[in-house]
Amino acid sequence: MKLLSFIWYDIKRLFGHGKTAVLAVLAPIPVVLMFGLFLAPVLADGKGAFINGALCNDDDSLMLTMMMDMVVDYEVKKGNAVITSVPDVETGRSMIEDGRAAVLLHVPEGTYQKAMNGEKAVMKFYYAPSHAFDALTFQSGIESSISVFGQGIRVINVAGDTAGENGMSEAEFTRFRNDAVTDLIGVYLHRGEIIGKKGVFLLGGDYHLRYALAILFAACAFFASFPVMYLTCLDKSGVLAKRSVPAGKMARWFFARIISGTILILCTFAVMYPMARALRQVKLSSALAVLPGMILTALTFSALAVLIGSLFRNGQSALWIGLYFGAASFVGVTFLSDKAGLPGIVSLLMRISPFRASVSIFSNAMFNLMIERYAQDMLVLLAAFVLFTAAGFFAYRKRGVPYE
Amino acid sequence: MLEADGLMKRYGKCTVVENVSLSLNPGEGVALLGENGSGKSTLLKMLAGILEPDAGEVKIDGLHGKQAKEKIAYVPQDIVLFEELTVTENLYAWSSLRGKENTDRAEYLIRELQMESFCKKRIDRLSGGQRRRVNLAAALMGNYSYMMLDEPLAGIDEQGSKCVAKLLKDEKDKGTAMIITEHNPTILLPLMDRTLRFDGGHLV
Amino acid sequence: MNNLAIMKGRTRALLTDFWSLAIIILAVFVCAYIARYDGAETEKSIRIKVVNEDAGGLGADLVGLLSEEDYEIEVVSRDTAVHEVAVNRAQGMIEIAPDFTDKIRRGEYQSLVKVTVMADSYDMTYFTEIVINDIVKVWTEALIEGKLEGTEGFDEADMEKFRAESQEVWRGESLLDIETLAVSEEEKPDEVTFYGIRWYAVFTMFYLIISGTWMCDYASSGLLRRVIGRGGRISTLFIVQMLPGLCVTVLGFIPVLLCSGHPAAGKMFVSFVLYACGTAALALVTCSLSGKFVNLILSATVITMAASLFAGLICDIPDWAAVWDKVSGFLPGHWFFNAVSGKAFLAGAVIVLAFWFAAGIFTSWMLGVKRGRE
Numbered sequence: 004m005k006l007l008s009f010i011w012y013d014i015k016r017l018f019g020h021g022k023t024a025v026l027a028v029l030a031p032i033p034v035v036l037m038f039g040l041f042l043a044p045v046l047a048d049g050k051g052a053f054i055n056g057a058l059c060n061d062d063d064s065l066m067l068t069m070m071m072d073m074v075v076d077y078e079v080k081k082g083n084a085v086i087t088s089v090p091d092v093e094t095g096r097s098m099i100e101d102g103r104a105a106v107l108l109h110v111p112e113g114t115y116q117k118a119m120n121g122e123k124a125v126m127k128f129y130y131a132p133s134h135a136f137d138a139l140t141f142q143s144g145i146e147s148s149i150s151v152f153g154q155g156i157r158v159i160n161v162a163g164d165t166a167g168e169n170g171m172s173e174a175e176f177t178r179f180r181n182d183a184v185t186d187l188i189g190v191y192l193h194r195g196e197i198i199g200k201k202g203v204f205l206l207g208g209d210y211h212l213r214y215a216l217a218i219l220f221a222a223c224a225f226f227a228s229f230p231v232m233y234l235t236c237l238d239k240s241g242v243l244a245k246r247s248v249p250a251g252k253m254a255r256w257f258f259a260r261i262i263s264g265t266i267l268i269l270c271t272f273a274v275m276y277p278m279a280r281a282l283r284q285v286k287l288s289s290a291l292a293v294l295p296g297m298i299l300t301a302l303t304f305s306a307l308a309v310l311i312g313s314l315f316r317n318g319q320s321a322l323w324i325g326l327y328f329g330a331a332s333f334v335g336v337t338f339l340s341d342k343a344g345l346p347g348i349v350s351l352l353m354r355i356s357p358f359r360a361s362v363s364i365f366s367n368a369m370f371n372l373m374i375e376r377y378a379q380d381m382l383v384l385l386a387a388f389v390l391f392t393a394a395g396f397f398a399y400r401k402r403g404v405p406y407e
Numbered sequence: 408m409l410e411a412d413g414l415m416k417r418y419g420k421c422t423v424v425e426n427v428s429l430s431l432n433p434g435e436g437v438a439l440l441g442e443n444g445s446g447k448s449t450l451l452k453m454l455a456g457i458l459e460p461d462a463g464e465v466k467i468d469g470l471h472g473k474q475a476k477e478k479i480a481y482v483p484q485d486i487v488l489f490e491e492l493t494v495t496e497n498l499y500a501w502s503s504l505r506g507k508e509n510t511d512r513a514e515y516l517i518r519e520l521q522m523e524s525f526c527k528k529r530i531d532r533l534s535g536g537q538r539r540r541v542n543l544a545a546a547l548m549g550n551y552s553y554m555m556l557d558e559p560l561a562g563i564d565e566q567g568s569k570c571v572a573k574l575l576k577d578e579k580d581k582g583t584a585m586i587i588t589e590h591n592p593t594i595l596l597p598l599m600d601r602t603l604r605f606d607g608g609h610l611v
Numbered sequence: 612m613n614n615l616a617i618m619k620g621r622t623r624a625l626l627t628d629f630w631s632l633a634i635i636i637l638a639v640f641v642c643a644y645i646a647r648y649d650g651a652e653t654e655k656s657i658r659i660k661v662v663n664e665d666a667g668g669l670g671a672d673l674v675g676l677l678s679e680e681d682y683e684i685e686v687v688s689r690d691t692a693v694h695e696v697a698v699n700r701a702q703g704m705i706e707i708a709p710d711f712t713d714k715i716r717r718g719e720y721q722s723l724v725k726v727t728v729m730a731d732s733y734d735m736t737y738f739t740e741i742v743i744n745d746i747v748k749v750w751t752e753a754l755i756e757g758k759l760e761g762t763e764g765f766d767e768a769d770m771e772k773f774r775a776e777s778q779e780v781w782r783g784e785s786l787l788d789i790e791t792l793a794v795s796e797e798e799k800p801d802e803v804t805f806y807g808i809r810w811y812a813v814f815t816m817f818y819l820i821i822s823g824t825w826m827c828d829y830a831s832s833g834l835l836r837r838v839i840g841r842g843g844r845i846s847t848l849f850i851v852q853m854l855p856g857l858c859v860t861v862l863g864f865i866p867v868l869l870c871s872g873h874p875a876a877g878k879m880f881v882s883f884v885l886y887a888c889g890t891a892a893l894a895l896v897t898c899s900l901s902g903k904f905v906n907l908i909l910s911a912t913v914i915t916m917a918a919s920l921f922a923g924l925i926c927d928i929p930d931w932a933a934v935w936d937k938v939s940g941f942l943p944g945h946w947f948f949n950a951v952s953g954k955a956f957l958a959g960a961v962i963v964l965a966f967w968f969a970a971g972i973f974t975s976w977m978l979g980v981k982r983g984r985e
Binding site: 022023026027030033034037096099100107108114117118121122123124125126127128129130131132139142143145146147148149150151152153154155156157158159161162165166168169170171179182183186187189190191193194195196197198199213214217226229230233318319320322323326327350353354359363366367371373375376378379 | 630631633693694696697698699700718720721722723724725726727728729730737739740741742743744746747748750751752754755758759762763765769772773776777780781783784785786787788789790791792793794821824903904905906908909910912913916917920
């Protein structure tokens with residue numbers, strides 16, 4: 004019998020073993036749905052834009068109006084925002100209450116002039132509680148950038164004062180300030196170009212969601228390997244230990260198990276990927292980068308499951324070890340992998356963790372591909388796969404052939 | 408020829424098999440009789456290479472270990488099958504694990520053990536007696552010249568027992584040597600050339 | 612039936628099952644720690660590598676500003692930076708262009724730096740914005756310095772004074788600020804924290820389900836038939852067998868509760884006992900349906916996550932999902948969360964406990980009968 008037949012039989016066994024494999028494949032659905040439900044308003048509203056807002060500009064200064072128009076126009080064109088101008092705050096607030104807008108930015112009268120005169124000017128940012136997540140992310144971005152713009156004006160005033168002490172006339176100072184403010188507005192309106200991009204605001208926005216989505220991918224894949232772990236353990240202590248099986252034939256059985264486990268895990272990915280696409284509009288083209296990562300992740304987790312299954316006589320012990328290993332990896336990657344100042348051993352474990360590498364591949368490849376990180380993570384997974392396979396084969400043979 | 412010399416097995420402080428030596432000639436049939444817990448199954452497992460003895464050795468046609476093991480078909484007392492596969496798939500899988508896939512042999516065993524009516528069914532859908540027959544057939548897939556059968560008729564009805572007896576007789580006639588443990592010796596005992604009684608870990 | 616003997620046997624089995632017992636022991640330590648340090652500020656330690664190829668001095672000024680942010684900044688060569696990001700020793704890198712100073716002096720701002728951000732940290736959301744803002748600061752200061760240099764009577768001492776005052780401005784308040792206001796009909800209540808006790812409740816649910824392999828037998832073997840045949844009651848058997856597990860979780864809750872400093876400790880204790888009992892009954896349903904450990908390990912994880920999330924135990928339910936707050940009323944966690952928030956819980960918790968208890972006994976009995984026929 005060829006390896007292909009072994010694989011086919013093993014897949015039949017894996018999926019035919021009660022409802023375990025089906026449960027493992029379908030488990031990501033409620034998990035991803037729960038994740039999606041938490042983001043429901045962000046995903047459902049805004050016609051695909053990051054924010055759907057209203058703008059009430061009561062300041063009639065030419066400079067500020069021009070600046071607002073340029074910011075709004077650019078962000079709308081870019082598809083980052085849908086902005087509606089409203090005549091007064093009440094209209095804007097009622098739009099938020101009706102759900103037609105998520106946020107309202109109110110620029111009070113005399114804002115620009117106040118800032119120019121060195122007085123503090125406060126704008127108001129209203130948001131719907133249902134949009135707290137995206138609105139506050141957007142607000143933080145605007146606030147920090149406007150704050151720097153305001154500080155810039157202050158620095159210009161400081162310079163003017165110093166120059167004034169040195170005899171600069173009022174007319175010269177006005178010209179000096181207007182020139183400097185124009186330059187400052189120029190750079191503010193093209194902030195993105197500073198780092199070679201376009202636009203005013205360049206928020207990471209949903210970096211942590213991307214990260215969470217990648218963690219869910221890896222966690223569900225790991226969970227899908229549990230039936231492999233269990234069946235391997237049952238085989239090792241049952242079918243393969245109680246009958247006389249030549250060692251040479253064990254290799255085919257072993258590799259068939261790794262491949263069938265890989266297929267089971269890939270089935271989980273097949274369920275998850277369309278859901279992830281629906282949730283975060285992941286580009287189809289990124290599938291090309293994600294696919295090798297998925298295959299290698301599935302191979303590695305499958306090999307790990309076979310290794311754990313081969314090491315224990317008792318199926319429950321194998322599953323417990325799998326559970327603790329998975330939980331430790333999950334906690335480590337979620338809370339520690341980005342932290343400096345960890346003990347050397349923890350830091351090393353984080354770097355070589357196949358779970359971390361898998362999460363990193365998904366978050367990297369699905370959204371912004373840094374090829375060096377991608378290659379390194381693939382290498383970590385490949386090394387882990389080779390290591391788990393070698394150790395697993397040793398354990399599998401040792402336990403499967405009790406007497407030679 | 409199978410030769411066992413000074414076999415011994417202990418589980419903790421309890422010695423289950425103690426200094427057992429026996430030989431089995433090609434084509435010879437031996438019935439191993441004894442009470443429950445007398446150590447028959449342990450001895451059979453050591454002879455089949457499933458269990459490592461604490462002392463002593465087993466030689467088959469002058470060969471040891473892995474090469475010797477490949478000449479033996481072992482029928483365990485437990486049902487040891489792939490529960491999620493059908494009868495036919497089990498036989499194909501076990502023949503592959505013991506050598507090459509042999510569809511003719513599988514068909515022959517299905518016919519001889521009267522398993523045609525349930526050969527497309529999964530093992531976990533079969534009755535206890537049907538499983539027993541598949542368990543025996545799975546062990547008989549592959550090339551071997553010695554058979555170790557641990558209570559092969561347990562749970563099999565009279566009709567089924569007769570099929571098994573006929574099959575074993577045919578195998579014996581072809582020159583296969585066998586050792587059988589059995590509590591109900593009326594059906595299989597007439598096929599055997601000699602009887603050994605096992606008690607307290609010794610041959611008596 | 613000898614209930615005492617059954618309970619003793621279950622206690623022995625529970626205390627010798629190291630794997631599951633470790634979950635509740637770990638939960639006590641982790642949650643007591645969380646309860647003790649709930650809300651404490653944690654130091655951010657995102658690692659960023661900076662490649663400063665700037666030929667002038669402004670690149671160094673930018674590095675100085677970046678170092679004051681909540682990131683661990685290190686200046687390295689480009690190869691090192693790429694390697695460090697690749698091997699997960701850094702979450703991002705900033706490459707300052709060789710003509711950074713020259714461009715700024717000329718009043719240009721295009722492509723002054725290149726920023727690479729890895730989406731593998733929760734704290735990277737505003738990173739790009741922060742980098743841009745710092746560059747705008749350097750750019751503004753340099754621009755004004757350039758203009759001042761051409762001013763009559765302006766010497767180096769004046770420039771130093773200007774630089775010092777600018778630094779004060781950057782560190783201080785802005786002239787333009789934004790006030791954030793939520794538009795809401797109702798006043799939002801204060802956010803409930805007490806994550807230590809809430810997460811301990813989550814662990815409790817996971818523990819009670821996953822340590823319930825003995826409950827799988829209720830539906831998969833003839834156990835219940837034998838119990839009924841001998842004149843016993845399924846409910847009594849379940850209570851007697853569940854009691855040791857419940858005692859362990861309740862005992863573990865005490866240090867967590869004490870560390871949390873919850874103002875209504877007595878009420879919290881009562882609500883937790885009711886929650887644990889309700890969860891134990893929910894575990895009976897889950898275990899009966901799972902049938903074996905490998906299914907249990909998968910379903911325990913998903914069910915614990917789902918039930919705890921909807922009940923608001925893992926994190927606060929978002930405002931838009933208020934409907935869950937009502938729907939989750941059939942979960943024991945909902946009423947425990949109410950108790951944590953200082954709302955009424957007693958009647959709801961008792962009804963939910965009775966519901967799950969009845970559901971558990973009925974499910975296991977039904978499955979036992981069904982499998983018995985098979």
